[in-house]
Amino acid sequence: MLLVLFVLGVVTLFRLSGVPATTTGSDSVGADATAFVAECAERGPVSLKGAGFYWECTAQVQVSPERQARLIEFGPDELTSGDRERPIFVKYANGDWQRNTAHPYVFLRVVGPIAIGGLLFLVYAIGIRSIADWFVPSFTRSKKPTHPKAVSRELPLELSLPVPDGGDPKGVFAAFTFLTVLGTGLLVMAGTMIVAVFRLMPENWAAYLVASPFGLLGGSVLVAIPSARRRMKVAQGAAVIPARLTARGFQQTARDGSPRQLPWSKIEKFVFEERPGDLVEVHLSVINDDVVADLAEPFRARSRHGYLLSPYVPLHEAEHLSTVVENFKPGLTSWPTREIARGGLGLIGPAKSRVVRLRRKAGTTVHVDTRVSSSRPSVFRILLMLTTCALVIWSLSIGASGGTSVNLFIISALMVVYLAVSLYRGRRGTFMVRRNSLVWREIGKNEVLVDLASIDGIVVKPVTPGNGRWYYSLHVIPRDGDEYQLVDKVGRAAGKRVLRAAERAVVLGG
Numbered sequence: 001m002l003l004v005l006f007v008l009g010v011v012t013l014f015r016l017s018g019v020p021a022t023t024t025g026s027d028s029v030g031a032d033a034t035a036f037v038a039e040c041a042e043r044g045p046v047s048l049k050g051a052g053f054y055w056e057c058t059a060q061v062q063v064s065p066e067r068q069a070r071l072i073e074f075g076p077d078e079l080t081s082g083d084r085e086r087p088i089f090v091k092y093a094n095g096d097w098q099r100n101t102a103h104p105y106v107f108l109r110v111v112g113p114i115a116i117g118g119l120l121f122l123v124y125a126i127g128i129r130s131i132a133d134w135f136v137p138s139f140t141r142s143k144k145p146t147h148p149k150a151v152s153r154e155l156p157l158e159l160s161l162p163v164p165d166g167g168d169p170k171g172v173f174a175a176f177t178f179l180t181v182l183g184t185g186l187l188v189m190a191g192t193m194i195v196a197v198f199r200l201m202p203e204n205w206a207a208y209l210v211a212s213p214f215g216l217l218g219g220s221v222l223v224a225i226p227s228a229r230r231r232m233k234v235a236q237g238a239a240v241i242p243a244r245l246t247a248r249g250f251q252q253t254a255r256d257g258s259p260r261q262l263p264w265s266k267i268e269k270f271v272f273e274e275r276p277g278d279l280v281e282v283h284l285s286v287i288n289d290d291v292v293a294d295l296a297e298p299f300r301a302r303s304r305h306g307y308l309l310s311p312y313v314p315l316h317e318a319e320h321l322s323t324v325v326e327n328f329k330p331g332l333t334s335w336p337t338r339e340i341a342r343g344g345l346g347l348i349g350p351a352k353s354r355v356v357r358l359r360r361k362a363g364t365t366v367h368v369d370t371r372v373s374s375s376r377p378s379v380f381r382i383l384l385m386l387t388t389c390a391l392v393i394w395s396l397s398i399g400a401s402g403g404t405s406v407n408l409f410i411i412s413a414l415m416v417v418y419l420a421v422s423l424y425r426g427r428r429g430t431f432m433v434r435r436n437s438l439v440w441r442e443i444g445k446n447e448v449l450v451d452l453a454s455i456d457g458i459v460v461k462p463v464t465p466g467n468g469r470w471y472y473s474l475h476v477i478p479r480d481g482d483e484y485q486l487v488d489k490v491g492r493a494a495g496k497r498v499l500r501a502a503e504r505a506v507v508l509g510g
Contacts, residue, residue, distance in 0.1 A: 005213040009193065010115060012050030016196050017108035019077045020099045031089035031100040035059040038071065040081040052197070055080045061090065061097060072097050105196055115189060115214070153327040157245040157320075161282070161310040163298035179225050186218030188393055241298050245324065250284075252296040262286070262294040267332065270325055271305040272318050274337045280318035282309040302369060302432060370433040370501040378493035381419065388415040427489050433501035440486055448486065450476055458502055460495035463488065474498065 044053035
């Protein structure tokens with residue numbers, strides 16, 4: 001149904017692109033001929049030219065008194081039944097006769113092919129079989145064998161966990177950019193259609209209806225971006241780390257080939273969080289942070305549940321892992337997205353846990369780890385980016401309603417491009433501020449730990465700009481020894497955030 005509405009919307013766009021700014025008059029200046037309406041027919045609400053009611057008229061066109069009048073069929077809404085009693089000035093443009101007035105919606109002719117191209121590319125990128133799997137679950141269920149193979153619930157269990165530091169970042173970024181532009185573009189198209197219809201046919205409900213598939217598809221694409229990024233990371237070759245669950249514990253192999261084993265006595269819980277696209281985040285909660293030496297490097301990424309084992313495990317594999325763990329040690333797994341717990345005045349579990357975290361954060365006895373991305377943008381930059389994006393959309397809406405917005409559109413678009421190009425492009429990593437310690441993790445390199453109790457301070461200094469971007473370096477001043485540079489290129493907002501978090505950690509630790 002959405003596909004039918006989408007095609008109907010594109011056809012409607014082509015029709016609206018040729019509609020004049022007004023159907024109540026015409027301009028004699030620059031006219032090529034005079035038209036006298038012979039007959040008119042109202043079409044709609046659905047036809048081969050899209051949705052909505054419109055007029056198709058035939059008129060006698062008189063170019064000059066010396067030449068014989070010709071009977072010409074005009075395009076949709078060029079002439080109406082209200083033009084029967086008066087001459088209408090017309091001109092010959094774009095290969096057809098038109099009412100001699102402005103036609104401000106010609107740009108809509110470009111929107112249709114772009115939308116079709118984007119939709120076809122999206123179908124190609126996802127795959128027809130994957131689309132069938134997502135939207136028609138019965139299609140895949142019917143293909144399953146009648147007698148499925150029995151899956152063992154006993155240990156040992158062999159695991160292959162995709163880890164966060166794998167994959168092709170360029171491919172993921174390109175796909176993320178494409179989906180973002182496509183989703184935003186579809187929403188802009190929906191808004192443009194609504195404004196154009198409101199301007200021309202405010203009471204035409206059928207024409208409003210055809211804008212819905214553009215809005216629904218655009219919103220769906222934007223909502224599906226997190227799931228798409230996870231799937232693309234797996235498809236682009238995310239690093240897979242082999243591991244095993246045995247009766248003795250969680251066994252892994254480090255990058256240097258040395259074995260690691262985390263005994264069951266140090267495991268508090270396996271936490272599974274479902275994400276869109278039948279993917280699951282797998283977290284490992286341990287009794288204390290001293291057990292990090294028993295984990296291989298890819299599994300040492302801190303998370304709100306302890307340590308992140310993998311951000312994208314297929315749902316059926318995660319359910320199998322959960323079943324095996326529960327069969328060996330009941331109560332050792334948790335699925336927060338499937339649990340709704342009530343307590344107190346009826347706060348559901350997630351809201352209740354958030355209130356508890358905020359209450360603990362306000363105290364001085366409990367310290368919450370602070371994670372800061374090196375590319376963290378400032379609040380001002382985020383607000384400015386959102387404002388300029390809104391101006392771009394608004395200028396397109398003004399253009400759709402017949403106003404002049406070229407200058408506003410160009411200025412806003414240039415500002416968006418500048419903000420995007422001048423974004424931080426330095427070191428790609430994360431700061432982790434804990435009680436009395438600061439950890440710097442850069443992708444593809446070993447982490448660096450700084451003991452906050454053994455230093456006099458941290459300093460953020462500006463460095464020479466490069467390619468239109470402003471960078472800052474983070475320096476550590478030890479109590480014994482010379483000042484040294486921890487990171488040479490970080491964003492200004494990230495540096496300030498690290499300073500504030502480190503000062504708070506020292507206060508809480510002291």
